[in-house]
Amino acid sequence: MFATCILLASCDEEEKVEYSQNWVERATLNPVGDRNVIWTDGGRNLLIESSHLDNYNPTEGQRAFVNYTIRSNPDSSNYNVTLNNVVKILTKDVAYLTTENQSEIGDDPVKIYSLWCSGGYLNVNFGFNYGFTATHLINLVENKMIVHPEDGKVYLEFRHNAHNDPQSVARLGTVSFNLAPYKNGSNLVEFVIRAKDFQGEVEYHVHSDFLRNSDVGNDIKYSGDGFR
Secondary structure (H helix, E strand, O other): OOOOOOOOOOOOOOOOOOOOOEEEEEEEEEEEOOEEEEEEOOOOEEEEEEEOOOOOOOOOOOEEEEEEEEEEOOOOOEEEEEEEEEEEOEEEEOEEEOOOOHHHHOOOOOEEEEEEEEOOEEEEEEEEEEOOOOOOEEEEEEEOOOOOOOOOOEEEEEEEEOOOOOOOEEEEEEEEEEOHHHOOOOOEEEEEEEEEEOOEEEEEEEEEEOOOOOOOOOOOOOOOEOOO
């Protein structure tokens, strides 16, 4: 679940394309037939013309930070590129929270640094305390044990299970959750995300526009000491 934090280079489609420049973006991998395509959150369709990776075997729907160099721009959204590097991001579907799995899902505190929708996914940059004795689990769940208001919003919960790992040092993580099941014919969907931080419960309201991509999230800054 641990991912390297990368400084994202924003892509302004109005600017002149620099063909010698390396770009780094959060994106979704999408192998199509005999040609691999990558959809960036900045709205680019990357057609891989060449690659510096020896063993690039993408899984459809896998989220990743991609480093690429543009070789040509045949139209407004498609770009022929050289793929320089791919760093996978933890990518998961939304789970259901029930009485049977609530113990395994857990509800240990986390520090939310940024939370936003882009590319049809909910993206979360977060911090947690780590003690080197257990693997932590992160999930986004739809709580089936409570009744939510019928107001057209989607209510979900960001959950963390530390598996009783000592809270020794601060660590960072990033994760993307597939929101496609909640499109339901509507392009704009409001999500209410409940989480538990180190001071108690918090609630976030975010929108997913399935016709557009949102801005990238904020960079993470933190100290190595444990969160409190």
